[in-house]
Amino acid sequence: MPKPVTLTTAGGVGHLQLNRPEAANTINMPLAKALGEAVDRVAEDDSVKAVLLTGSGKRFCAGGDISAFAESSDQGRFLSELASTIDAAVQALESLQKPVVAAVHGAVAGGGLGIMLAADVIIAAEGTSFVFAYPSIGLTPDCGSSASLPRAMGLHRALAFALSGRPLSADQALSQGLVTEVVVDPLTRAHEVVTAWMAGAPGALGDVRRMLREGSGLSRAEVGIREAATIGERMATAEAQCLIPAFLGR
Template sequence: MTDLVSYSVSDGVAHIELNRPEVSNAVDLPTAHAFDDAVKEAAADDAVRVVLLTGAGKRFCAGGDVASMVASDGDQSAYLLELAGALDGALQRLAALEKPVVAAVQGAVAGAGLGVMLSCDLVVAAPGTKFVIAYPGVGLTPDCGVSWLLPRAIGQQRALQMALTNRPIDSDRALDWGLVTEVGEQDRAVELAGELAAGSVFAFGQARRLVRGSFESDRASVGRDEAETIAKAVATDDAQRLLTAFTKR
């Protein structure tokens, strides 16, 4: 990777970290491409069983880099179209991984940062973290899947409240609304990633695929997909190991 996004693998966990703490990990075009490269590497590496996503410094992610938009040469519309497309492509790739993804967030999660967070499966938010949609404050509209992901996480009316009032919510309310999984420190996210790495990567990866894909499918199609997938799952080494252990209890 580059200095903009760090990447490492240990004990089956790929750790991807946004690494622009001086700008609250705001994403400019080079960062979006570096993030996409990290996701591709995690997807391609069979040694990776789980992805852990973090942001360096005091804040997880401030969304798109407004300064880079203002400073972009030429057409700002063209720059934003390229930036939003690049980051959204990376997030769709992250959401489509057939490996579970854990996020640890802290400080602030704003704008497209919500899209980054909601592309993960389990989210541990540090106490005091603020969540804000942010776009109205600079006269812009949601991107990077936020208008699709947010109402599915917290419901349409709450999503509209965030989108139209631009008022932040804190970590306790985020937990109550279902925006995050737990409130805790980053160590808890590391612990969760380790627990998942010790389980069945096929089962976890397929479970996230089934749940995330269910919004775009009908009940009968989901049932067929589930039946075909569980038939494949039972033949995996992890399933055979866990089934044998279960029968010996």
């Protein structure tokens, strides 16, 4: 039976792929657990310096597997456990000290939005549809999207999107800050992004993504203390010791 999430590594890049194409990569318990396990392996593998996130088949992720929790004998308990499990995986992805690029296509709905927004750069295919989805079946968000969505779009745009029930086109998602780029071939463009990361200073980029993601939860004084400590630590790394002399010698 195919794994619900696959992880392949090559050239310092870890490729995480949601792999339930027959079910539009909807989130069930096996996928939620597998994503968390795969992200943990990426975190522990020092050879992986950057991450590519994709979905197999025709859609990136169509949200939760409604049939899975609709058939449960204790629907509320099952759904809470599923939400907790996939949230742990998304938090682990958000916390990686390695830059993440997502290539999305087809449809991104419900929990798929939260998974997607764990990436730092989001490349969308032309024609991709973005749907908040939860209220249409009487539910509320998971996968951290009640925090990540307004952070990406701004509060009022996020509220308008979430409350309207209407999907956003790829171009609308771009104009409202939900994605970074819209292209014909998002996978090729995402490979270009990670190739550029690997040719530069992926370790520094990992620290940058961590600092920017954590900065909003810190006071200005705490930000300054963390920045001073981190930049000092970075100075001792092989990356900095190689790149600074090269810069000075241009």
